[in-house]
Amino acid sequence: MLHGLDSRCAACGAPRFLLAGPNVSLAGQPSRVGGIAASIAGGGVLVMGLSFSAGLFFLLQALFTSAVGLAFALPLAAVTAFFGTLLMLGGRRLRLSGVARRERVQLDAVKALVEHRKGPINALEVSRALDIPEPQVDGLLMQLARERATDVTVDVDAQGHVVYDFEGEQRRWRVLEEEVEAEEAEAESEAARRQRR
Numbered sequence: 001m002l003h004g005l006d007s008r009c010a011a012c013g014a015p016r017f018l019l020a021g022p023n024v025s026l027a028g029q030p031s032r033v034g035g036i037a038a039s040i041a042g043g044g045v046l047v048m049g050l051s052f053s054a055g056l057f058f059l060l061q062a063l064f065t066s067a068v069g070l071a072f073a074l075p076l077a078a079v080t081a082f083f084g085t086l087l088m089l090g091g092r093r094l095r096l097s098g099v100a101r102r103e104r105v106q107l108d109a110v111k112a113l114v115e116h117r118k119g120p121i122n123a124l125e126v127s128r129a130l131d132i133p134e135p136q137v138d139g140l141l142m143q144l145a146r147e148r149a150t151d152v153t154v155d156v157d158a159q160g161h162v163v164y165d166f167e168g169e170q171r172r173w174r175v176l177e178e179e180v181e182a183e184e185a186e187a188e189s190e191a192a193r194r195q196r197r
Contacts, residue, residue: 024109024130028102035095042087049080103140106132110140114166122161138162 057073109130114121123138130137141164145152153165 024105024132027105028098028100031094031098031101033098035091035093035098038087038091038094040091042084042089042091045080045087046084049084050077053077053080106130106136107140107143110137110144114144114164118167120155120163120165122157122163124161 053073053076056076057069059069060072061069110126113126113129121141123134123141126132126141127134127137132140141162144166145154145164148166151166155163155165157163
């Protein structure tokens with residue numbers, strides 16, 4: 001997490017070096033901004049180039065024949081359409097790669113927070129810790145729960161928040177084993193008392 005120039009671990013909140021790892025706050029931001037800029041530039045190239053091409057066609061058609069106007073305007077329009085489309089498509093791909101990078105870093109941060117927490121956690125807590133909107137965090141927790149479907153228990157707390165417990169299955173078996181061991185120890189001690197009598 002980055003708050004001003006203060007960089008902290010997303011999982012435990014400990015201070016960390018600014019460039020020690022990917023930052024949840026800035027992940028994918030350069031690609032998204034660059035993609036938007038490239039798309040805007042592509043749109044500008046298309047509008048300006050095609051307008052200039054049309055203007056050139058009408059000017060040359062007025063001065064000479066329409067064949068001369070087409071001879072100059074069509075290649076210019078084709079080059080403009082080619083480069084404008086490349087810029088728009090490249091900008092879109094760059095923007096999508098930035099979004100994918102941001103989602104990967106956020107999912108890794110949620111995983112780290114869950115592993116650090118080692119207990120039940122809800123989307124509101126993760127949202128506050130990582131400064132990510134709660135609906136987006138809920139989607140990340142659901143994605144993580146799908147990846148680890150056998151290790152997750154999902155419940156609803158008293159306030160109506162969905163609570164994920166990524167060690168729930170292990171904890172449940174551990175509790176059951178402890179209960180069985182306690183019952184076996186009690187049965188053995190009971191049997192030992194009966195033998196003494």
